[in-house]
Every structure is written in structure tokens, then in C-alpha cells.
Amino acid sequence: MALESVHDLYVEHVRDLYSAEQQITEALPKMIAMATDPQLREGLTRHLEETRRQAGRLVTIAKGLDIEPEGKTCQGMKGLLDEGAEVLTEDADPAVRDTAIVSAGQRVEHYEISAYGSARTYARLLGRHADIEMLHTSISEEGGADKTLTMVGEQIIRSQVGPAA
């Protein structure tokens, strides 16, 4: 695909993010199944619901742009989730694995905050006000998920792995 305008870049980002959300929707249940900490499981389960709503927003945005959201594979998210899956297959202590799931989840959230942030910049340039609103909601949710993971991670570390030096 040619990138001749901010519109092209925006379309590319929307399709990329849609693929990212689809991949996360597939990956999260496996992470939840392997997590042992109840708060971590709850946080990830809540984020799975958010992820579905975020994908729905991207479908709405794609409709407004008159494009198909499907058909692109977000290579960045694929790499992040492959990396996260490594942790699940490794022979691991439950609390250490939970800590590794938190860390993998945070890398996913950081990716999304960054990619949604770029998409919002392009939406602003293109004057797509309804899109800006939806993207902003998703960015806030990703930020919230990252904060939850930080908090849960600290608790797991404190209660099970050992005190911080």
C-alpha cells in the first residue's frame, strides 16, 4: 500500500490497531488461564471486555473511512504476543509466572498507548472529531489497564516473591 498522505497513514494505523485488538482478544484467555493471582485474573478478564469494545470502536471508525478493518496483520503485536507466549510455555513458579505475565501485559499496553496516540494525532490532522473521541476513550482504557497491571504486579511481588530491596 502506498503512503501518500496522512489519510493513508491513518487508514494503515486503524487496520493495524484492529489486528492488534483481534490478536489480544485471542491471546488474553490463554494468559488468564495460566495466571494464578485472583486480582491479575480479574484485571485481565476486565481488559478482555474492554479490548472487545475497543475493536468495536475501530470497526465504527473503519466504516466512517469506508474501509475494511480486516486483512492486515499487526507485526508489532504479533511479536509482543509471541514473546508473552514464551513465558506461558516455560517451566515457571506460579508467582514468578504471574509477574512475567504482568510485564508482558505492560509491554502490550505501552504498544497500544503509543499506536493509538499516533492514530489520534492523524485523526486530529484530518479533522475527524468523532474518531478523536473514540480513540481518546481507548487510550484512557489502555492507560488504566497499564496502571492496574503495575499495581497488581507490585502486590504479587510484595506478597509472594519477596520484599523489594
Place this chain on the structure above:
Amino acid sequence: MALESVHDLYVEHVRDLYSAEQQITEALPKMIAMATDPQLREGLTRHLEETRRQAGRLVTIAKGLDIEPEGKTCQGMKGLLDEGAEVLTEDADPAVRDTAIVSAGQRVEHYEISAYGSARTYARLLGRHADIEMLHTSISEEGGADKTLTMVGEQIIRSQVGPAA
């Protein structure tokens, strides 16, 4: 590799980050060669030097842990850089390509901020004070690189692509 302790998790992160920095060291010259905006080229060139120093810090940390930093491939960074490379091969307007390079660079920085942040948490738990210091320096540099990219990206957009709505 088994993940039985925070020490194992820390070793895994250090080797992962070393692989990430090596991959970035290879990818950045291609991005610099394709960038047209002088400030973007300068920012990426400066970050290439920082990346080499960051890899050096990880070698020092690995030496202290009595491990080899080499031998692992950071799948997360591989995905992010594959994604960034797509932009370079696509038929693109120079200013739009520069904007896409900024966006790809920011996703790389966000990954690193998140992964170095986890590593620093583990270093704290393990009481590795010299490592904490080095990781902190790298995190600050990654944060600075992200801010530079944001600033340069906004300038490119304002001056070449068009005003924000």
C-alpha cells in the same frame, strides 16, 4: 529456560533487552538513510549512539550476573522492527514517511521504557544497586528519545503535512 525465581526473570529480561538493543543498532541506520527531515535524522543518529551505550551497560550487568548477554532473540522488538521496516519499503511521500518513522520509533521507545522498567523492578528486588543505577540511566534516555520524537513529529506535521484540525 525455567523461570523459578525473580533472578531467572531478571536474567531473561537482561538478555532480551540486549537482543533488543542489538536489533535497534542494526535497524536505525536504515531508518536514518530513509528519513528526510534533518532534525529527525539528527535525533535518530544521536539515539544510535545512546543505543550502543545502553547495550554496553547490559554487557556490564550481564558480567555481574555471570551470564552471556547473547543468544536470545527478543521477539517483541523483532515484531516492532519488522513493522517499522514495512514503512520503509512502502511507496511513500517523504514527509508522510518521516511521520511514519516517528510513529514506529515511538513504539520502539515505549517497548523499551516498559521492558527496562520491569528489569529495574527485578533489580530492586534482588538488591542489585549498581544495576538499578545503569537501568535508570537507560530508561531516562529512552524517555528523552520518545520526547524528541514527539517534538520532531509535531514539527514535521505542522511544516510539511498540514496544520492540525
